Amino acid sequence: MADELTRLVNGVLWPGFLGSEMPAWLGTALDEGLAGVVYFAQNLVGETAALSADIHRRAPRALIGIDEEGGSVTRLETHTGSTVPGAAQLGVVDDVVATEATGYEVGRRVDAVGGDVVIGPVADVNTDPRNPVVGVRSFGASTDLVSRHTAAAVRGIQRTGLAACAKHYPGHGDTHTDSHHDLPTLTLSQHEIDAQHIPPFIAAVRAGVFSIMTAHISAPHWGDAPATLDPNVLGRLRRDGFDGVIITDALDMAAIREQVGIGGGAVRALAAGADLLCIGNPTNPGAAMLPDQDERDYLAARDAIIAAVSSGELSRARIEDAAHRVAAMADAVRQRSAVPAVSFDGDGIADRAVRVQGELPSFADAPTTVIDLRRASSLAVDSAASHVALALAAGGEIVRLDAISASREQITDAASRASAGQSLVLVDSVEADSPQRAVLDSIRSLSPAIAAVNVGLPAEAEGAVISSPAASMLAARAARRAMLSR
Structure with a gap:
């Protein structure tokens, strides 16, 4: 039986796991208050709806997230390639009705396998064509274009009753480094960031988005810490009126892991104002992956937070606030029901693009x-x-x-x-x-x-x-x- 602090800390953790069945450690963590799980491609090769049902039986409040964007990024159709338009295609077409219909279709597909959170849409304005990690995942290079399509995608996804997660705050579009491999640095002024890259996230907030994901990017005028670990950057999101769940991008990405480690990143992200910690995909180490990599990564985050609270480095009240937001989102998703959507014609949208x-x-x-x-x-x-x-x-x-x-x-x-x-x-x-x-x-x-x-x-x-x-x-x-x- 987990103690009260362990249960509290589990309520802000969102790990990945290996395999297409629930491992023993994950079942125990769910029993002990884990916020939920994130599915990656390796988890979606069996009876995913049955797996989701097992997770929800074990922990009715558990949030299952899937990084399903359509276009170049799909988990549900990894082995065939996506049959849903991606953001760049939708930006070229520039029809917000089509974007809302596509968002609904993505949400419908995630809902069909038991998911609760669509980790999308991408709200980044892709102002650097060299960008190796955003590119066609963005609606485009125009702030106004990205803003209106981000809002439309959020509306479409959330019409299915699921939660959307706009990403990657405060904007990953003007970088030419992949944060999976290193820490990208913005060379923009704060004025440029505010004018070009923040507005799509404000549009998502006004569309009622349930969650927003942070970016592992830095800027000289912020200091050395990436946005995910910076209370001033995340505080701006709150000052702009967002009262939902701030989710970190994966803490196992090199921009965090090689700077402060998964545990250090977990503690600092919470202190900065994040609510739900996406730990990441345990297959990312490739050949260096250990057989229990998923459990190791989860424990690295959990144990570091417990130690930080016990030592006084991190306040218990901050964890309680984060866990409350996560639980409120879970309750809201459980209580919502889908509403009718406009018709979806993926081939027609793709042809128009x-x-x-x-x-x-x-x-x-x-x-x-x-x-x-x-x-x-x-x-x-x-x-x-x-x-x-x-x-x-x-x-x-x-x-x-x-x-x-x-x-x-x-x-x-x-x-x-x-x-x-x-x-x-x-x-x-x-x-x-x-x-x-x-x-x-x-x-x-x-x-x-x-x-x-x-x-x-x-x-x-x-x-x-x-x-x-x-x-x-x-x-x-x-x-x-x-x-x-x-």
């Missing part, structure tokens, strides 16, 4: 050689991006090239293989100075008529380009339809 530049060659509905130049997925994009190439190839050959290290001989060989039949180049970063743009230009010097499909941020490029901005099955099918319609 496609843009064609230049004169496409004539394509037949036949196997297509795909030269894939895309970057490796970030840890945030836990989806089967390979299915984009498979869908475009339709049985044809897939040639993979690392645009950064490809030799002239490799480029020449790929172009030669492509020129033997119907072919295209698959890219997701074609701004003027990018490695992919350089390789694409080299291939076109050998095969001038070859078309490109860009599943990244729309950008001007020479020659024929089909833009379908998401690494998803839906976007790939829309791009192929555009190929065949010319």
Whole structure:
């Protein structure tokens, strides 16, 4: 039987776990007041609805969160690629009715497997095209555009009776470092942050969002601590009228783990004003993952908080306040019911998001050689991006090239293989100075008529380009339809 302090601390913890069944440690933690769990791809390979039902039977107030954004980020469709439009596609279409319908569809799918919290939408304004972790996960580079679509997505998700979680406060869009691997630093002034990046979160608050997730980013005028651990940054969110649950981004990300550790991050995040601590995906260490990595990470956070409260470093009242907010959100989700939504047409939205530049060659509905130049997925994009190439190839050959290290001989060989039949180049970063743009230009010097499909941020490029901005099955099918319609 857990003591009172352990139960209190458990009420602010949101761990991940290994496998598709409830491990023994998780069952015990749920018995002892754990706030809930976050599902990642490795948890969704069995009877997920039954797993969720078991968790809720064990702990009726437990909140099950899923990082389901649509587009390039999916947990529910990891093995096939998402069939829901992503934020960049919705931003290109710029139809808030379509965005609200998409939000509802995401919420409906999460609800169908027993989830309670959709960890989305992304409210970041992607003002740096080099951004390796946001990119097409954002509605766009315009503050007004992102604000209105963030609000629409929140409304759509929460019409299903679930809680939405707008992320990543105060805005992860003007960084060119992935916080999964290092601590990104903003070079913007506070005025620029306030004017460009805060408004979408205010829009989410006004739309009634239940929760907001923090960003592991820093700025020189904040000091050395990332926003997640900074009471001044999180305090701004409260001063702007948000009274819901502040959720941390994963504490096992390098921006926190390598700076202060999961335990240190947990204590400092709570002290800064966070309410619910997302501990993270225990598979992130890769080959270094231990068989009990999930329990170790959970205990690192729990035990550090208990020690901090016991020593007086962290006040018990702060934990009580956080746990109260989390419990109130859980009660609100339990008491809400879905309301009718507008109709959802994912293929129609994806087709409307496609843009064609230049004169496409004539394509037949036949196997297509795909030269894939895309970057490796970030840890945030836990989806089967390979299915984009498979869908475009339709049985044809897939040639993979690392645009950064490809030799002239490799480029020449790929172009030669492509020129033997119907072919295209698959890219997701074609701004003027990018490695992919350089390789694409080299291939076109050998095969001038070859078309490109860009599943990244729309950008001007020479020659024929089909833009379908998401690494998803839906976007790939829309791009192929555009190929065949010319």
